[in-house]
Amino acid sequence: MLDRPAMPRDAPSDELRARARRIGEILDHYFAQPPVPLDHVNAFELLVAVMLSAQTTDRAVNLVTPALFAKAPNPVAMAAMPVARIRTLIRTIGLAPTKAKHLRATAALLVERHAGQVPADADALEALPGVGHKTASVVLSQAFGIPAFAVDTHIHRLAARWRLSDGSNVRTTERDLEALFPAQDWGRRHLQMIYFGRAHCPARGHDPARCPICAWAADNAGAGQAASAAATKPSPRTRRR
Ligand code: SF4
Numbered sequence: 001m002l003d004r005p006a007m008p009r010d011a012p013s014d015e016l017r018a019r020a021r022r023i024g025e026i027l028d029h030y031f032a033q034p035p036v037p038l039d040h041v042n043a044f045e046l047l048v049a050v051m052l053s054a055q056t057t058d059r060a061v062n063l064v065t066p067a068l069f070a071k072a073p074n075p076v077a078m079a080a081m082p083v084a085r086i087r088t089l090i091r092t093i094g095l096a097p098t099k100a101k102h103l104r105a106t107a108a109l110l111v112e113r114h115a116g117q118v119p120a121d122a123d124a125l126e127a128l129p130g131v132g133h134k135t136a137s138v139v140l141s142q143a144f145g146i147p148a149f150a151v152d153t154h155i156h157r158l159a160a161r162w163r164l165s166d167g168s169n170v171r172t173t174e175r176d177l178e179a180l181f182p183a184q185d186w187g188r189r190h191l192q193m194i195y196f197g198r199a200h201c202p203a204r205g206h207d208p209a210r211c212p213i214c215a216w217a218a219d220n221a222g223a224g225q226a227a228s229a230a231a232t233k234p235s236p237r238t239r240r241r
Helices: 014-030 043-052 058-071 075-080 083-089 096-114 122-126 133-144 153-161 170-180 183-200 221-230
Strands: none
Touching: 014 170, 014 183, 043 058, 043 096, 043 133, 058 083, 075 096, 083 096, 122 133, 133 170, 133 183, 153 170, 153 183, 170 183
C-alpha cells in the first residue's frame, strides 16, 4: 500500500498538484467538453432545474421542465402559480411537494428582492428557499461563468478515493479541490467528475485495477467495492447536502 500523503488545505504539495493534473488530463480525455445535463435556456430555468434535481435524476428533471417552463417561464409567472399547480407539473420527481413550495417561494423572492432576476451572488442565492450552497455554486458556474466548484456527495467521495481530499464534509472537499485546480477549470471539473462517476463507477463491486484513475490514484486496490458503493450512496455525514 502506498503511503497516504499529507492532504491539502491551503498549500497543496507538489505531489498532490501532480496527481490533480494527471486526473485532470484523464478527465479531459474522457469528457473533453462536458455538457450541462439539465436543460435550460437562462439562469432562471437553470436555477429551477437544479432545485428540482435534488435526490432525483437529471433525466427525470428534464422530462418535467418543458411543461413547467411553458407555464412558468419567469419568476413572475412562477410566483403567480398556486403551489398545487406547480406540484402537479413536477409530480413525477421526488420530493415534489417540498420542491413546489420552494419554487414558488423562491420565485416570489426573486420578484421582490431582485427585480425578477436571478442574482449572480452566492449569498443572495443561498438566501432563497430550497437553494443550498451546491445549488448556488452550480448556478454561478453554469449560468454566469463565475468560478465555483460545486461539490455533491458523489464528487466528495471520488475526491477522497483519488486522494485529492480527506475532507470530512463537502465544504472541506470543495476547499481542497479549489486549491488543487485552476479556477477556470472548476466548472468543467465538476461536470467531468459527475460524468466520470456515472460512466465508470458501477453500483456493484468491480476491479479498481481496471479503473483509469483508481488504478493508480487510489491507495489500495481492494477499496473498489466501497468506492463504487460510495459513488452511488450519500453518507449519513453529508446527506443533508
Ligand atoms: S475504482 Fe471504481 S469507484 Fe473508484 S473511481 Fe474507479 S470506477 Fe469509480
